[in-house]
Amino acid sequence: MAGILAWFWNERFWLPHNVTWADLKNTEEATFPQAEDLYLAFPLAFCIFMVRLIFERFVAKPCAIALNIQANGPQIAQPNAILEKVFTAITKHPDEKRLEGLSKQLDWDVRSIQRWFRQRRNQEKPSTLTRFCESMWRFSFYLYVFTYGVRFLKKTPWLWNTRHCWYNYPYQPLTTDLHYYYILELSFYWSLMFSQFTDIKRKDFGIMFLHHLVSICLITFSYVNNMARVGTLVLCLHDSADALLEAAKMANYAKFQKVCDLLFVMFAMVFITTRLGIFPLWVLNTTLFESWEIVGPYPSWWVFNLLLLLIQGLNCFWSYLILKIACKAISKGKVSKDDRSDIESSSDEEDSEPPGKNPHTATTTNGTSGTNGYLLTGPCSVDD
Numbered sequence: 001m002a003g004i005l006a007w008f009w010n011e012r013f014w015l016p017h018n019v020t021w022a023d024l025k026n027t028e029e030a031t032f033p034q035a036e037d038l039y040l041a042f043p044l045a046f047c048i049f050m051v052r053l054i055f056e057r058f059v060a061k062p063c064a065i066a067l068n069i070q071a072n073g074p075q076i077a078q079p080n081a082i083l084e085k086v087f088t089a090i091t092k093h094p095d096e097k098r099l100e101g102l103s104k105q106l107d108w109d110v111r112s113i114q115r116w117f118r119q120r121r122n123q124e125k126p127s128t129l130t131r132f133c134e135s136m137w138r139f140s141f142y143l144y145v146f147t148y149g150v151r152f153l154k155k156t157p158w159l160w161n162t163r164h165c166w167y168n169y170p171y172q173p174l175t176t177d178l179h180y181y182y183i184l185e186l187s188f189y190w191s192l193m194f195s196q197f198t199d200i201k202r203k204d205f206g207i208m209f210l211h212h213l214v215s216i217c218l219i220t221f222s223y224v225n226n227m228a229r230v231g232t233l234v235l236c237l238h239d240s241a242d243a244l245l246e247a248a249k250m251a252n253y254a255k256f257q258k259v260c261d262l263l264f265v266m267f268a269m270v271f272i273t274t275r276l277g278i279f280p281l282w283v284l285n286t287t288l289f290e291s292w293e294i295v296g297p298y299p300s301w302w303v304f305n306l307l308l309l310l311i312q313g314l315n316c317f318w319s320y321l322i323l324k325i326a327c328k329a330i331s332k333g334k335v336s337k338d339d340r341s342d343i344e345s346s347s348d349e350e351d352s353e354p355p356g357k358n359p360h361t362a363t364t365t366n367g368t369s370g371t372n373g374y375l376l377t378g379p380c381s382v383d384d
Contacts, residue, residue, distance in 0.1 A: 012298075012299065013298075014299075014300045015300075016295055016296065017296070017298060024170065024171075031173055032226060033223050033224065035224050037223070038183075040183055041183055042187075046191075049194065049195060060137060061133055063132075064129050064132045064136075064253075067254040068254075071127050071129040076123060077119035077123060083106075083116055083120070086098070092121055099113055131249070131253055132249075134199060135249040138242070138246045139246035139247055139250060142242040143243040145181075145184065145185065145188070145239055146236065148184075149181060149235060153236055156229075158230070158233070162233070162283075164229070165229040166295050167294065169226070174228065182228060182235075185235050186216065186219045186223075189212055190216065193212050196212065210314070211311075211314055218308070218311070221303065221304055221307065222234075227304060230286060234279075237274050237275075237278060237279055237283065240270055244266050248264045268323075268326055272323075276319055280312060284308060284309075287304065287305055
């Protein structure tokens with residue numbers, strides 16, 4: 001084990017040339033980031049998760065009820081032991097051959113069996129109240145952490161001149177505010193990693209899992225080798241749009257369509273500006289070019305920048321989805337569902353209407369016109 005640890009913490013990989021871990025030990029004059037500080041994130045992640053449960057029950061839920069958001073779920077499928085066994089043990093989407101066999105076995109028509117499976121699948125989808133409570137929690141956290149980040153960074157020299165991220169690197173002392181900011185963000189992303197398996201399931205589960213994993217790696221990586229200054233810029237920049245997205249989703253669930261559309265437009269503008277404009281021109285410029293000029297490259301420098309470029313790739317993917325929904329909104333005059341929906345598939349609900357009923361008419365009379373009950377989930381902050 002000692003040999004493995006020595007290999008993992010090899011100074012030639014983590015630190016610039018002629019710098020050792022002994023040089024970054026805490027002294028009476030200065031405090032530097034220590035790898036063992038990151039253990040604090042695990043109990044704090046659990047605390048954040050518990051705070052979330054309390055917040056959703058005693059704050060978000062009363063707010064949802066005050067906005068007349070009901071906890072009523074979708075229509076319940078009538079009990080049927082044979083169909084339930086097929087649904088739970090074989091398939092949730094029976095093919096035509098199996099539908100015909102079940103039709104003969106139960107003496108039901110195929111359309112009724114298809115409707116039963118649609119209703120049964122919809123039973124597992126969360127209610128609007130549940131989605132509202134989750135969005136309100138995320139909105140509250142993102143707003144707080146972004147506000148804290150702005151208040152902290154406006155007092156730092158590296159916000160105004162990014163070259164200060166590399167002056168005297170890596171001998172840059174760790175301040176209490178910076179330590180709190182980093183551990184709080186890391187704890188939140190660990191809580192998201194765990195809660196993602198119990199939260200509302202979305203179609204982009206795999207991408208979001210990759211996003212959270214890369215974010216945790218970036219935060220951990222930049223803390224250990226004391227790239228925390230530029231790390232705070234990345235965190236704050238990526239937190240800037242997330243509160244707007246969650247606010248738009250809350251407005252959608254509360255059926256405030258005009259507010260939802262306005263917030264979505266604001267979110268799209270902030271997201272694309274910060275992640276496709278400011279992030280590459282400001283942050284990637286300093287991590288790739290200014291750091292090369294002032295400090296010079298070393299092995300962990302390459303890994304750090306590779307992770308940032310991976311985050312930028314995710315930013316481009318999400319920007320494409322946002323532009324896609326924006327184009328649909330312009331053509332239809334309203335925000336519509338995009339590829340990152342809160343619901344797995346809109347066809348389930350549309351097809352569950354009685355035969356002969358126009359699904360477009362149904363979606364405009366269900367009280368959620370404009371978004372048809374859906375709003376893109378948008379990128380969770382990285383953030384990174």
